[in-house]
Amino acid sequence: MMDDEVSGKERVAQILGFLEAAFAAEGGTIGARLKFDYGADGCVFIDGTATPPKVHSRSEAADCTVVLSPDDHWRMLNMELDQTQAFRQGKLKISGDPLVPLRLGPVVARYHGRRA
Known part of the structure; x- marks a missing residue:
């Protein structure tokens, strides 16, 4: 699913569209405010x-x-890419409540099930 020719800003737009679609399809909530910071890419x-x-x-x-x-x-x-492995490998840094991102997992998993 990776396209090596996609710029960081284009990838951010894909992520935004994916998450919008996942929440629209699945409803529900994560009960908190969560920000993914991609540095210069937004x-x-x-x-x-x-x-x-x-x-x-x-x-x-x-x-x-x-x-x-x-x-x-x-x-x-x-x-x-497993989020726990990514954290252990230093590929992501978390500040604030570390349980909040875990609440996104079920929404994404259910969305994948619908797309299959």
């Missing part, structure tokens, strides 16, 4: 306190911020 913010959750690319204060590359995040969303 960010994706999930307001999981809203129903339905709001997903956008504006940087806002979050309960948890995950710093990682857009390509690694894309691989995680497509179940090609």
